[in-house]
Amino acid sequence: MREARxxxxxxxxxxLRARFAEQGIEPWRAEQVAGWLYGRGIGDPAQWSDLPAAxxxxxxxxxxxxxxxxxxxxxxxxGTVKGRLRARDGALVESVLIPEGARTTLCxxxxxxxxxxxxxxxxxxxxxxxxxxxxEIVDQVCRMRxxxxxxxxxxxVVYMGMxxxxxxxxxxxxxxxxxxxxKGFALGPRKVTVSTAGVVPKIATxxxxxxxxxxxxxxxxxxxxxxxxxxxxxxxxxxxxxxxxRSLETVTARRPVFFExxxxxxxxxxxEDARRLARLLRGLPxxxxxxxxxxxxxxxxxxxxxAVLTRFAGDLVRLGFTVTVRRPRGADIDAACGxxxxxxxxxxxxxxx
Ligand code: SF4
Numbered sequence: 001m002r003e004a005r006x007x008x009x010x011x012x013x014x015x016l017r018a019r020f021a022e023q024g025i026e027p028w029r030a031e032q033v034a035g036w037l038y039g040r041g042i043g044d045p046a047q048w049s050d051l052p053a054a055x056x057x058x059x060x061x062x063x064x065x066x067x068x069x070x071x072x073x074x075x076x077x078x079g080t081v082k083g084r085l086r087a088r089d090g091a092l093v094e095s096v097l098i099p100e101g102a103r104t105t106l107c108x109x110x111x112x113x114x115x116x117x118x119x120x121x122x123x124x125x126x127x128x129x130x131x132x133x134x135x136e137i138v139d140q141v142c143r144m145r146x147x148x149x150x151x152x153x154x155x156x157v158v159y160m161g162m163x164x165x166x167x168x169x170x171x172x173x174x175x176x177x178x179x180x181x182x183k184g185f186a187l188g189p190r191k192v193t194v195s196t197a198g199v200v201p202k203i204a205t206x207x208x209x210x211x212x213x214x215x216x217x218x219x220x221x222x223x224x225x226x227x228x229x230x231x232x233x234x235x236x237x238x239x240x241x242x243x244x245x246r247s248l249e250t251v252t253a254r255r256p257v258f259f260e261x262x263x264x265x266x267x268x269x270x271x272e273d274a275r276r277l278a279r280l281l282r283g284l285p286x287x288x289x290x291x292x293x294x295x296x297x298x299x300x301x302x303x304x305x306x307a308v309l310t311r312f313a314g315d316l317v318r319l320g321f322t323v324t325v326r327r328p329r330g331a332d333i334d335a336a337c338g339x340x341x342x343x344x345x346x347x348x349x350x351x352x353x
Contacts, residue, residue: 005064008037009135009142012177013184025055031183037065038138038184041145067135068093068143080330081147087112087136091129094162095140097147097154098329104148105156108140110172111163116197118217118230120262122334123162125298131168137175141185157187159194160215164232166199166206176210189213193258200236200244207250215258215289216245220268221276229267238280246284256285263312264293265302274315281321288316291326296334 011019013034017027029051036048043066045051045059068085071092075081081097096107114121115128140161145154157179159165165172172194178184179192189211196203197217207214220226226233233241251257259281263269281288290313292303304312309325316323 005062007067007133007135008033008059008063008065009067009138009178010133010174012134012174013181014177015174025058029055033059034178034181034183038142038178039186041142043142064135066142067133067139070143073147076330076332078329078332081144082330082334083140083144083147085140085143087132093132093136093140095144096161096330097144099152103155104152105158106141106144106154107158107161108137108144109161109163110137110159110165110168114163115167116164116230116232118197118219119228120219120264120293120299120301122296122298126162131171132163134171134174137171138178141179154185155187156191156193157185158192158215164197164199165194166196166202169202169206173206173209176212180210180212190255195260197230197232198236198241199232200240203244204248207248213255213258214251215260216241217260217262218277219260219262219264221273221280225268225273229262229264242280242284251285253285256287259286259288260291261288262291262293263304263309265304265308267301269304269308269312271311271315274312274319278316278319278321286321288321288323289326290316290323292328294328294331 008016013030016030016033020030021027032051033048036042042048045056045065048056048059068087070083071086072084073081079099083095083097085093085095087093091112093109093112095109098105098107109132111131112129113126114123117124141154141157148154159172176192176194179187180189190213193213193215194206195215195217203214206212217230219229221238223233223237226238245251245257261277290309292309293301295302313323313325
């Protein structure tokens with residue numbers, strides 16, 4: 001049986017330096033390798049022309065540089081691209097590339113399935129299989145970059161795909177270090193966002209470890225409603241969540257918390273809900289993303305009407321909040337928020353790879 005090869009993408013540059021040192025390779029080669037792998041997007045060591053031939057051969061023989069293989073690519077009529085990638089154990093991982101003017105955002109997954117079972121989310125309905133490794137998180141970025149069209153550049157990465165990032169925190173931190181490192185993907189700190197449904201004890205550790213944006217999937221302003229939508233709320237109710245957020249020194253007007261509020265017909269879309277939300281967030285530097293729910297077959301919930309959506313967002317603006325209404329992207333290929341479930345049925349344009 002072939003001995004398992006080492007996985008380059010499992011290591012931040014700092015960790016790769018240490019690993020190389022143990023193996024008798026000069027530590028500074030870590031920056032060189034990362035430059036090829038992430039900076040230039042060239043995975044094959046045979047092409048790393050500034051490395052000695054013997055070292056290139058050694059990398060080719062002993063290390064791996066991909067953790068995921070293509071399974072399916074779907075292109076939405078609105079330009080959104082959903083990639084379904086297959087891990088070595090056959091697990092399916094989904095990522096979504098979302099072009100918006102000059103910006104192209106990649107939404108990546110951190111778990112296979114999700115243990116949190118939010119009632120409006122197709123991923124939650126799958127149940128939980130396992131955490132993704134660092135390499136499986138990082139390779140979503142490498143693989144999805146292959147789908148960029150000429151002139152398009154990846155500008156933002158959001159950890160908002162399948163899974164709860166803070167339940168896989170060590171791998172999320174290590175992967176974020178590679179996204180931010182100047183010799184890695186070289187994304188600016190404000191260009192990387194990690195989302196949580198509210199795993200309260202891990203939030204401070206995340207922000208103390210990597211300078212990323214924090215997004216909180218809030219979806220309700222009372223415990224009664226949030227308990228139903230986000231069952232994690234029964235463990236960490238709103239008072240605990242908001243208390244933890246208010247105590248963060250890293251949260252400032254320049255570095256606000258992004259709140260995601262999925263608007264669901266008849267559940268959390270009343271004028272009183274907007275006023276409660278305003279009271280809950282008052283005084284905390286924040287930006288609000290209001291997202292009309294994306295209907296899917298596993299959820300009893302439905303999206304609000306356009307009139308209710310406009311009224312809800314307008315109420316919050318009048319109450320002094322910065323509000324963005326996020327239109328569903330890639331809904332025709334099940335790529336919109338809460339729709340990732342490894343289905344890939346009836347795509348607008350799909351190619352099996
Ligand atoms: S919304 Fe996020 S945290 Fe909730 S079940 Fe879906 S993937 Fe998990």
